[in-house]
Amino acid sequence: MKKNWKHISLAIGVAFSLTLAACGSENGDTTDEPAENGQDSTEETAAVGEALNYTITGIDAGAGVMAAAQSALEEYELDEYELQASSDAAMTSALNEAINNEEAIVVTGWNPHWKFSKYDLKYLDDPHGVFGDAENIHTMTRLGLEEDMPEAYQVLDNFYWTEDDMGEIMVAINEGQDAEEAAAEWVENNQDKVAEWTDGVDSVDGETIVLALVAWDSEIASTNMIANVLESIGYNVEISPMEGGYMWAAIANGEADAMVAAWLPATHGAYFEDYQDDVIDLGANLEGAKIGLVVPAYMDIDSIEDLKE
Numbered sequence: 417m418k419k420n421w422k423h424i425s426l427a428i429g430v431a432f433s434l435t436l437a438a439c440g441s442e443n444g445d446t447t448d449e450p451a452e453n454g455q456d457s458t459e460e461t462a463a464v465g466e467a468l469n470y471t472i473t474g475i476d477a478g479a480g481v482m483a484a485a486q487s488a489l490e491e492y493e494l495d496e497y498e499l500q501a502s503s504d505a506a507m508t509s510a511l512n513e514a515i516n517n518e519e520a521i522v523v524t525g526w527n528p529h530w531k532f533s534k535y536d537l538k539y540l541d542d543p544h545g546v547f548g549d550a551e552n553i554h555t556m557t558r559l560g561l562e563e564d565m566p567e568a569y570q571v572l573d574n575f576y577w578t579e580d581d582m583g584e585i586m587v588a589i590n591e592g593q594d595a596e597e598a599a600a601e602w603v604e605n606n607q608d609k610v611a612e613w614t615d616g617v618d619s620v621d622g623e624t625i626v627l628a629l630v631a632w633d634s635e636i637a638s639t640n641m642i643a644n645v646l647e648s649i650g651y652n653v654e655i656s657p658m659e660g661g662y663m664w665a666a667i668a669n670g671e672a673d674a675m676v677a678a679w680l681p682a683t684h685g686a687y688f689e690d691y692q693d694d695v696i697d698l699g700a701n702l703e704g705a706k707i708g709l710v711v712p713a714y715m716d717i718d719s720i721e722d723l724k725e
């Protein structure tokens with residue numbers, strides 16, 4: 417399987433400019449008197465803001481959960497807070513460090529994700545519904561894939577699994593297994609499921625299919641798994657890593673053939689609106705996903721409103 421890094425510089429550029437756009441607040445480093453303008457501040461909640469250094473630890477700027485978190489800061493009037501863009505890997509390493517020191521931290525979170533098996537975490541309640549309800553993860557292909565690669569199209573259309581399935585691969589990768597190996601092992605151990613996706617599908621002779629991949633742990637698991645299945649029926653699978661916003665453009669302009677990482681209706685709703693006429697939606701491959709703000713269970717807050725000063 418060949419990886420192709422040509423979109424990474426674009427990705428970093430986009431992430432960086434969005435980071436700057438997201439950092440409008442001048443209070444990122446505030447350490448004292450956080451509530452100059454808030455009459456209803458209490459010592460207790462101000463203490464939460466201070467402990468957090470008024471920071472929400474985010475991931476890459478193209479992720480839908482980042483746009484939702486930015487809306488949440490506005491909706492809940494958390495003006496002093498700054499949403500810091502980084503990556504899934506940097507976010508989980510900050511989470512790990514905070515938990516080791518029993519410190520306060522708020523991250524942009526989602527499941528399926530291995531962090532919920534490794535740590536005791538909770539979603540902050542979202543009474544205004546900014547992060548939406550349950551989400552499904554859809555498979556999308558470029559226009560014309562059905563005619564050009566009917567066998568791959570059929571497998572992609574049949575692909576459907578559960579949060580637990582995805583979780584097995586994610587946890588294995590987090591415990592140090594190579595992503596391709598963890599995916600291959602899952603396929604090996606779940607031949608009954610895989611057979612339902614490939615039954616009656618003809619083999620092909622080494623045609624190249626390009627799958628778009630964003631470095632979110634959930635999508636690393638699903639993309640490597642479906643790549644393994646497509647290889648087993650004879651495809652040469654190229655995984656093309658790219659930034660979250662670009663993933664949709666790549667399917668729409670035909671640069672990539674398919675992706676299994678479209679979170680709908682809310683998380684990627686804006687992308688879907690932009691690109692729906694230029695992509696084929698093969699429906700959900702996983703149901704019951706979720707995004708939101710996540711904190712260690714030991715933190716003494718339960719709602720996004722509790723972050724308010």
Ligand code: PBE
Pocket residue numbers: 475478479480481482525526632634635660677679683684707
């Ligand atoms: N995620 C994981 C992505 C979709 C997959 C929730 C970080 C996002 O927010 O766009």
